[in-house]
Amino acid sequence: MNKSPSSRQGLQWNESCGDRCRRVVLALVRFGRPGAVFLLCGWLVLAGGVRFESCWGWAAAAATLPIGAAPISPELAALAAQRDEGSDDLGRQAATILARRCIECHDPISRAGELDLTRRESALLGGDSGAAIDLGNWEAGQMWLQIESGNMPPVGYPRLTESELATLQHWLQGGAVWPVDAIDPTEFGGDWRLAPNWLKRLTVEQYVRSVRAMTGVDIRQSAVSRLPADARADGFTNTAYNLRLDLDHVQAYAGLAREVAQQVDLVDLWRRLGIDARDLEQVDTVLQALGQAVYRGGLSAPEVVALRSVYETALGEGGNSAAGWRLVLQSLLQSPRFLFLIEAANESTTAEPVPGDELAVRLSYSLWGAPPDAELWRAAAAGELEQDQRLRAQVQRMLRDPRAQTYSEIFAHDWLDLERLSHLRPNRELFPSFNPELAVDMQRETAAYFQHVVWTQHRPLSDLFTAPIAFLTPRLARHYGVPWDYAAQLAVWRGWNGQGDARAVNESNHAGESRAIDSAGFSDRALRWPQALYVFEPGVAQPLQNLGLAGPAADLETLGEVRLDGTEQSWQFAGGFLRTTQPPGLLTARLKQQGALTIEVVLRPESLEQDGPARILTISSGTSQRNVTLGQSQDAYHIRCRTTRTNDNGAPDLQAVAGSAQLTWTHLVYTFQSNGLATLYVNGQEQGTRQVGGDFSNWSEGFHLAIGNETSGDRPWRGWLRRVAIYDQALTPADLAEAAEVLVPHDVSQQLERGGLLTQGSLLTVGGDQASMVARGLFVMEDLLYGKIGNPPPCVDSTPKPSQPGQSQRDMAMVRIEDQACRSCHAKFEPFAFALERYDGLGAYSRQDRFGNDLREDGAVQWPGSDEVLAYETTRELLAALADSDRLKRGITRKLAQFAIGRPLVPADGPVIDVIHQRGWDNGGTYTSLMTEILVSDLVRLKNP
Amino acid sequence: MPKRQPITRRLMLQGLGGITIGLPWLEEMLPAATGGVRPTDVPVRAFNVFFGLGIPSPLQQEGFAGVLEPLGPLADKLLIMRGVDQLRADEPGINAHYDGASAAFTAEPPNGTARAGGASLDQMIRLGAYPNGLPTGMIPSLVAGTYFRRMDRPVRYIHSFLPDGTAAAAMQEQPRDLFARIFGSLEALDENDPRHKRLQRSVLDAVKEQANFYTGPRSPLGAQSRSRLADHLDRIREYEQRVFDSENAANRRREQPPLPPESKLLHGGQADPGGEGIDISVADLVEEWRLMADLYALAILTDRVRFGSLTFLAAGERIRLKGAYDYDGRRIFQFDDAAQRNSSGANACSHEWWHAFSESGENPQLRAHAHLKMREVAYFLSLLDREEAREANGRTVLENSLLTISTESGDGRHNDVKRELSGVFHAVTGANGRFQTGQILDVGAEGLDVYNTILGTLGVSERLGPAQRPSQRVDKIIA
Structure with missing residues (x-):
């Protein structure tokens, strides 16, 4: 939404003005005058009709630069230094245009016209029509000739705007400097503004955890039934922009507050708050303590007055002190300060350090989905969270708390969209034996597997794709065709429960493997x-x-x-x-x-x-x-x-x-x-x-x-x-x-078709009834490898088609890949699904489909942005390669960071993500190491303007 | 087609509605009771009406002789626009169903999976007409509709967005939910227990006081946070009015209105089983559509709402429809998508008729589906055009309001983005004489220009879309 054109008469704007302006902006920032940047930009926008986004991008970038003695972290300083180089902004602008407009076809995989524009050297090398860039004569390079003449982008794609043409012209004139080694469309596809700070409402899960932490009351059942479910947005249910609040919420919060107030054990509550029963007459003192706990911060004088009024109303109506406190609690639990994670605005023009108390809340809700504990509040009050090592120590302490483990289940559930299984209803003709309980077993399998790999074995998160263990129920084992040996499972079960074995464990062929399974991380509540x-x-x-x-x-x-x-x-x-x-x-x-x-x-x-x-x-x-x-x-x-x-x-x-x-x-x-x-x-x-x-x-x-x-x-x-x-x-x-x-771990190191997330029914069902290679491949490409895939190209109907005699899903995929119009996208992602061809729509394994077509597991893939081809013979080979690839690891880093901060990443986060990624994986790539690096990074420690 | 009588305000008051809902306190919801307008005023209203899967451009050329036939009786009240282009909303990497759905009423591509690229027309007009908020007790925005396909992309079915691109209100997808949102399911506090009422009042007062502070001039929060809390405060006030309004409460106690019947359709996650689509009968779908239309229209006629959206199926909807469809005494089509497609699951859904559209072919199934949706859209519009919908200026609510009707696509084939997002069907009502009606115009303009022309004509100073783009006023649509 912007002002109408009539308000923007005045100075004529052109790109050379932009270049001069950019230099002025950077100079002002260098000399510590960020405020002047915004004044300048504002004036230009109002008086000169300057493109707002353009100014904002510079101003926002400038806003992140270190000013004076402001305690900015090394990561941000690195980012600032990177942005402070003269041609870099222009390079990023050009890269953004290339990422949006050109690279879909001109990347190492598609190579339309044999041209790859992701890297400078390949662009200089050129394609069928010659060098894309002529450094000696910028106007003679094929890139300029094609875009200036309107030949590119091709028919069917939007033309470049005048502004985009002007940017590319300046960039070519300036020597066409690539801002990075290779342009990744995912990282350059958006704009470079810092992400806004969305006000976060508590998710249902966070609400339940917060109430329990503060009052000891477990309100989960009521909360889940009364509150509208939080919808998944950009992959996660805690995405702040989507956490709106409507009348249904207000009504539910009121009812839940009454329930909690009725159920709370006041004696226990006072003990939690450290209030002696003799102090209960000090109403304001108790209010402050309650407020600190519920509001996650002290009460203002008007808030004390308002709550005292509630308390006194109860007494005035004949209630006793306990009735008064219960009524106060009702009020607290419906208040914005409880329901939202409120932070004061950053009024400056720079990204500012988050104050200690707000940082404590960010940390605890990122890791536990719950409020800070006493130790974290103490550290915040003592200023320890501003010190790197102490902050790191607090985060690691919190990661050892069981709340971090249980809250990580939400990450896995959202990331892998396990909720989808609650509504799975495959075609009865194709899957006559399916029942909803099987889908529940699949959910349980993946959740237990995640807990085992991440928390019991503390393995790198990339091992989620290779760990040779499966958590199966008898029903799921039957579905997978995995032998279910009750005797073996009894031995395992005894191991978990620390029971002596009435029957010799070695009766089972699998007993030795089963014993190797550590029981500590397994928590199937229904185990009997x-x-x-x-x-x-x-x-x-x-x-x-x-x-x-x-x-x-x-x-x-x-x-x-x-x-x-x-x-x-x-x-x-x-x-x-x-x-x-x-x-x-x-x-x-x-x-x-x-x-x-x-x-x-x-x-x-x-x-x-x-x-x-x-x-x-x-x-x-x-x-x-x-x-x-x-x-x-x-x-x-x-x-x-x-x-x-x-x-x-x-x-x-x-x-x-x-x-x-x-x-x-x-x-x-x-x-x-x-x-x-x-x-x-x-x-x-x-x-x-x-x-x-x-x-x-x-x-x-x-x-x-x-x-x-x-x-x-x-x-x-x-x-x-x-x-x-x-x-x-x-x-x-x-x-x-x-x-x-009962869910029982199986060692599947000898059962090659199982082992790893991508061999589990929960994920294999993303392909739908037809086991679509498109859907599975897109899942790997977009949700695991953070790749970006363009629109379906000409002549393609995107609805999954069933196999037929003589034509398997792979055969259909090959038709798409070999089609000149389709291959630019399908060649990028479908080969990842080749390794999963033997798994049907519900994840059952077979070597032939129902039409007798032979199914294979080999293939060849290229990582997004890479020109290297990786051939694989087996599913396991691909899974191992995936787990070993930096692309997958980086994808995991990004997903975890998004979950921790409650918003999708934007290109401006890229440099900080790089630091998190490098350090997190250098330290083992575990949930703990990655979460630590995320929480001590500027993603969490700085507040955007 | 089941014979049924639409629920009019009068019928509702008399408890004679074709469906058994009755609202004995509706008299208190008359426009004057809201304090919003004087009896002679015509309030500003804007609603977006969305239908999924679109009408291919060549079929639009047939005018009322084709799938637009059901809109024929309302032709004088509508300006039908052909040749509206939403190509700028194309977002590489995102399904065109989603792009097109986001573009409807915003002219922008989506911004994230659950966020539009900007404000929708109705919200721009709301903010322009009521910068300080709507009269107390009025629902700020009412978002409702019937849809099944959901994935993680609410923009496929929600069509009312705030300037930050988030939904203007929670979606009401069942008649009972919509009923509750409009008329209240909240149990008023018992007048016979004044003590309890006083206690609960004190609780709510403290909550309101805090919300007031955080949305007021001394708030330490940023603009975006304040805006979101202001929204919360609006809802608290609405809750307060419903729970503490003793006068209404007494009426309600005297005669509790029955709820609309339980929906016969699947809702929530059950309605979208892994994208495979669901089976549904024409009778059940139409019954649900009409309940929703009745309730939504009633909310408008009783001035409970002035802004929002109503959805008739999501973008890229996946259903397998079955049953006879009659219109105007003749059999239009016998739906049986699964059998006619000789397939199952997603591949058997009506969605596929759009992908299989052929300019030279008959496209009987697509035509029938589109015709059916037009009949239901027309039904909703006609509820606002009855005699009891006539306002002080002599025009009906339909004539006085801005209703914008649009869809996701101008061509069902995913094989050419340009064609798919060009020629997207649009229609608007006259907005109290501001726009040409009674015409089918070949507009030949960008959706963004059409929308900004609408905003300008309604006196809204803000504009949609990027600022650096010069706006092209589409004069031909202005009366």
């Missing part, structure tokens, strides 16, 4: 393991091993006809049954000890006529003495569970409603809580409940366990089983769903 676990899958040997914690005493031998049904992927019970060879004493003892129980069975009855009840599972000594028996009586499931309140046969029974048993696959769950409440669930729905009472102290440890019949063999059940589990606690079906899909 049953005491008895039987999985009726193809390939499971007989006798059937108990995969639960109660060990081999609960292994089962087969009696009679029990057979594998490959069609149903289950075992069929056709008269025979399974029984323990000895009483499962440990199992019974643990159930007795806990006084609680869950039996979970995945089954399909063969008939609705069987009765007795027909025994599905029992721990008993015959038809009249039992601990517990789960059975089927015609079309209803039936349970008898002995307690101190029942007879020896477990009567009275609990029977589910008629019709609960059907001839379909069913998830059947019986729970007995320690308070005596028994419940039967069928497919997650409660189908019967009874307050039985009593406990299991009268259970016999001498009874056998049998499946498919009574232990005495005279109450057979006919049907199919896939899974039986017995837990020593009462779990809900939802708990069980998670427990059944």
Whole structure:
């Protein structure tokens, strides 16, 4: 938005004026008169009709130069020095024009007309039409001839403006100095103004964390349901410009404030604030303490008065002191100073150091998404944050805090757009077995993998693309085609939980690898393991091993006809049954000890006529003495569970409603809580409940366990089983769903198709149902390698097309790459997706697609801006090359920096990013080392005008 | 086409709306009640109406005989502009759906994935006409619409932007949300518990006091931060009015209005499953569109809102439509995108008809989709042109307001940026006699010049676009 033309009559402006003006600006800055720069620029804009952006760019650049004794960091001084060189601004302006207008076609990959304009030497070398630049006669160079005549940019692309032509003319006249070794369109594509300081509203996550830090109240559930979700903008949900606030927010904040005020434990709150109960009568003192905590800074006198009024209103209405403080808290939690990270404006014309208290807030919200702790406030008050080493020490202390680890999950979630998986709904015809839980498993896999690589192993972030470990649930393992070995997983699980192993670990082929997995960083909240676990899958040997914690005493031998049904992927019970060879004493003892129980069975009855009840599972000594028996009586499931309140046969029974048993696959769950409440669930729905009472102290440890019949063999059940589990606690079906899909690390160093983010379903699904190489390649190019790709060229329909007989996705990609019109872009990014060709739209691996087309994993890529070709034979080779490339590392640096400061990077950030990148990767390239360099850099320490 | 009666203000008051919503306190929302205008004044209003996927230039040439047919009955109230060029909004590296969507009403390319390149027409006019804010109780800007494709790019469906390029208000994408935003879902504090009310009042007073300070002349904040907090303060005041207004509260308690029916459509992330598109029936889509149109129009007619935008599908929308479409007693088309495209997922979406557009072909599916959207846009406009929408100067709200109707593209094929962003359909209403209406003009001008001409004609001194670019007034659109 600018003034209308009528306000800009006066001096005629031309580019030579601009050149003179630029020199004046730089001279004024050199002599410490930045204010004069802005006066000059303002006058020129108002009186002379000067292009505002042009002046602003210089003024903004000037604003970052060191003035007098201002404590500007070395990085900024370097930037200033760089910009203070006479031709550099012109070079940057020219580079910006080239990046925007020319390099899409004239880069090392596209080389339209065999011309590469990213580097000076290649431009001097020229292309098919000769040298692009003639240093002896600037007007004779092909670049000028083509753009001046209007031949370039070609038809279909906007013409260069007069201003752009004039800039390039001056630049060519001045010797065409490239400002950098190679012009990167990503870094030069924007303008050079410093990024504005957007006021930041707390994200939902930050709101929850802030409330918890200040009051001890966990308001997450309410906050997530009441507050509008923060939308992702420029890749992250904490992008400040997008954190607006609307009526829904105001309403939600009011309700949440009331909730927090009701829930807060005032005694605990005073303790947190260091307020002695005897001091509570010192109202202003308490207000100051509360204000410091909630507002992240002291209260002004009017604020004290306003809040005191709130407190007194409560007392005046008959409330006590506690009521008054709760009301004050409500007010504080709805106030702008809590809801926004408020900083005073930088009124100067230069980038200024951020004051200590504001810097403390920047640091804590970047790292923890939460307010500073006492130590950080102390350091800020003591002026320590202004000293490099002390600041660095504080940042490293904060990185050791668990809050840094948990907040980093937000970075990974946003960066990799894991939220997308919450809405994944692939075509049912193509993916009939997909269910939303699989997408959740993919999310969990990537989150756990990130935590493991970043925080457990403290590996460089580039290792996220190569670490040979996968965190899989049984469901995800099936989807990936990775063998799921329960015995191995039990060993791993025991390792995490520090339990002695009842079964020799070396029973598992994978046990040795599993032991190598450090458990400390793994935090699957749903982790539970049953005491008895039987999985009726193809390939499971007989006798059937108990995969639960109660060990081999609960292994089962087969009696009679029990057979594998490959069609149903289950075992069929056709008269025979399974029984323990000895009483499962440990199992019974643990159930007795806990006084609680869950039996979970995945089954399909063969008939609705069987009765007795027909025994599905029992721990008993015959038809009249039992601990517990789960059975089927015609079309209803039936349970008898002995307690101190029942007879020896477990009567009275609990029977589910008629019709609960059907001839379909069913998830059947019986729970007995320690308070005596028994419940039967069928497919997650409660189908019967009874307050039985009593406990299991009268259970016999001498009874056998049998499946498919009574232990005495005279109450057979006919049907199919896939899974039986017995837990020593009462779990809900939802708990069980998670427990059944426990997330377990797998060493995949020998399974070459897995290992690294790009082999995980969460990222492979970016290609959509058709496993689009365009979408996957663009993800690698733009989100990982910060490359810039132009619009779809002529004759291209951008909707992903399915493969067909004789034409795989790669074949289609090759058509695009070989097409003269398309190759300028597609050759840049699609080859990165070649390595992922064997993964279908949901990330399953195969060597042929559904049309029988052979799928490959080899290819050749070029890093953005590079003319080197890297050929690879396997997916792993490409992933290793990616992880080793500076381009990927720089991409990670940039993403992390963006997340830390809550705004997209702009070209003016480039020099600071360079410093962060170099130091961060020199120090290991870990989350910790990179975050440290970001937080001690001028991106965080300086406030733009 | 289901037969239903639009919700008029009168019908709403009588609880007779075609959908069962009733607003017994609406009388209190009459223009005079807002304190905004005198009964004889005609307030300045500006709204952007956006529809996704566009009308290819060759089809615009057919005038009301083609897909523009539904606008025919309103022809006298509209200036239809052909040949409006948005090419300057092309942003290399960004899908042209996004460029075009951003250009609609701003004439600028996007600036980031969730930010337009500058202010939209309605917001420029709002700031020009009400520099000190709208009358108390009025919704500053109302942004609503029906859309499914979202990705991370709100500019595909939001079409009202502040000068910093951020959305002018949160998007209301369901009838119930829109209803709540306009008429309030907030529970007023109980009059029978005056003590509680006094306590909550004291809390809000302290909050307001702080917000006032930070937006006032002694604020230590920069202009941008102050502006954002001023927005917050506006919302606090709106909240205050809804929660503490005892008079309205009493009315509401007496007869709680029923909400609009639950939306039958997918919303939120569910509506855009990985870009693969969703199945949707003509009946469900039209029902939702009409609910949204009814509510939005009602908000205008009751002077709850004077600025904002209404969206009929996102830019680059991906739906698979199914069902019969009749217009004016005749069958226009039997939609069945998936079957007619003989495909599934994204490839089966109506979006593809635009990519497959052929100047020499019949393009029956594209025509039907575009015709349907024009019918719905016309429906919305007609709600503002009824007798009860007539204002003190004898003109209807439609005639007195500036409604700008546009879209993302002048050609559905992604194969030529110049063609795609040229000839983008535009239409405007007369804005109280300021613009030519009753015509289809071949404007042959940049969107930026058209927009700046509109601003100038409405007396707004600020301009869109880069300052160094000389503005070309498009005189032919001015009355």
